[in-house]
Structures are given as C-alpha cells and as structure tokens.
Amino acid sequence: EAGVAQSPRYKIIEKRQSVAFWCNPISGHATLYWYQQILGQGPKLLIQFQNNGVVDDSQLPKDRFSAERLKGVDSTLKIQPAKLEDSAVYLCASSPRGGVGQETQYFGPGTRLLVL
Amino acid sequence: SQQGEEDPQALSIQEGENATMNCSYKTSINNLQWYRQNSGRGLVHLILIRSNEREKHSGRLRVTLDTSKKSSSLLITASRAADTASYFCATNTGGFKTIFGAGTRLFVKA
Numbered sequence: 001e002a003g004v005a006q007s008p009r010y011k012i013i014e015k016r017q018s019v020a021f022w023c024n025p026i027s028g029h030a031t032l033y034w035y036q037q038i039l040g041q042g043p044k045l046l047i048q049f050q051n052n053g054v055v056d057d058s059q060l061p062k063d064r065f066s067a068e069r070l071k072g073v074d075s076t077l078k079i080q081p082a083k084l085e086d087s088a089v090y091l092c093a094s095s096p097r098g099g100v101g102q103e104t105q106y107f108g109p110g111t112r113l114l115v116l
Numbered sequence: 117s118q119q120g121e122e123d124p125q126a127l128s129i130q131e132g133e134n135a136t137m138n139c140s141y142k143t144s145i146n147n148l149q150w151y152r153q154n155s156g157r158g159l160v161h162l163i164l165i166r167s168n169e170r171e172k173h174s175g176r177l178r179v180t181l182d183t184s185k186k187s188s189s190l191l192i193t194a195s196r197a198a199d200t201a202s203y204f205c206a207t208n209t210g211g212f213k214t215i216f217g218a219g220t221r222l223f224v225k226a
Contacts, residue, residue: 004158035216042204042216043159056213091158104149105214107158 002026004108006092012114018080021111025073025094032069033105034077035091043091049075079113087115120148120205120217128223135192137220139205142186149206149214150179150190159204162190197226 005024013019025032030051035043046065048056051072060067064083069075079086089112093105123138139148147166151159163179165172165188172179178191192199202219209215 040218042218044216045213048213093159104161104164105159106161107151109158 004092004094004106006108006111008111010112013082014116015084016081019082020076020078021090023075023092026106029094029096031095032075033093034067037089037091082115084115087113120207122205122217122220126221129195131197131224131226133195135195135222137190137203139188140186141207143209146208148188151204153202195224197224200224
C-alpha cells in the first residue's frame, strides 16, 4: 500500500513570496490533515478535511494560508505572502475515517520550508 | 494550546537499557496515541490506547494510561540505536482534533 505522498520535499523562498505544497493521501482515506511543525516542537494542526469539507481550520492563519481538497483526494496548502516565522516542516497526514474520536493518522515525509 | 506534555524533554541511554517517557495532559481524553519521528522523516504511529484501557503492548513497547492522574507512559525495552528518535504523545478529547505534545528526544548510544 502506497503511503502519503508530499511534494516538494524542500523549498527555500524569500519573505513575501508565495509557495504551495501538494499532498496525495493514502487511497480511500476520507480524512486529510495539514500540520505545521516548527523545529523543536510538536506538530500543530492547521486544517482538517473530511472528504471535501473542512471540519477544523481554527489554527490556520487565514490571512495568508489557504488549503483546498478537490474531489476529496489530493490537497494543496498555499502560503501567500510568506513570513520568516513560516519556516517549518509542513506535514500531511490521512486517516481512513477520522471524525469524532479520531484514529491512527498516517503521515507523509513532510515539506521543509525555509523563508529567508 | 498544548494538551499533552512529555517528560523528560531529552533522554540519553545505552543500547540494551530500557527507556521510559511520560506524557501528562490537562483534560479528559477519548484516546491517547504515541508517535515516533526519526530525524528527517515523518511521524509513525506506534500505539493507540483508549480511555477505558490501562495497558497495551506492541513488541518492545509498553504503554500505560492512568486517567485519574491524567498521565501516560511509554516504555521501550532493550533499546537499540535505531530507536533514536523523537517520541510524541497525542491526545484526543472526543472531538475532531488530536493535539500533539512537544516530544521527548531519545538518543540510544551504541
């Protein structure tokens, strides 16, 4: 079974530029998550999709971050414009059902973003 | 907001020794999960323990949960160099969100 795929693996941009990350979850998984992990910290949930719909985006900085999950499969996370403090690893995860009560999440390798 | 806090923040042991990491949380949970993250890699799920369970085993891993103390522990027996990683507890309070702690960094010396 193929795992969660993410691209690119690394990205270096200057502040105020835009960047986009892509995630392909495990086939058949209904729930998709985007996390931000700053060096030395645990992952922080940015947004959670259940199929096409958003179930939690309470910690997504909506003035600069956006995410979509078209057709309930792949997802993209965009930052526009980027700030220095956005330097982090962006992790995508998926789970079969998700929802209330949660369950095991399967993580991709992450995209390491450096904003100069 | 941080729900789970791991202790210690860092741990260094010799290969073959046991490693114990603790996680304390603030509010009642539905379940608690432990994840491992190797350097440069994504997180890997280790064990999920539900609020009505007290202990679970998986290979060399043993997880306990004490809901009265709002704490959990992860024991790795007979550690190996390959166990060197960061270990995170993640709590679910019954809603949609799972909250990760800051992690314990384990270093196993060969």
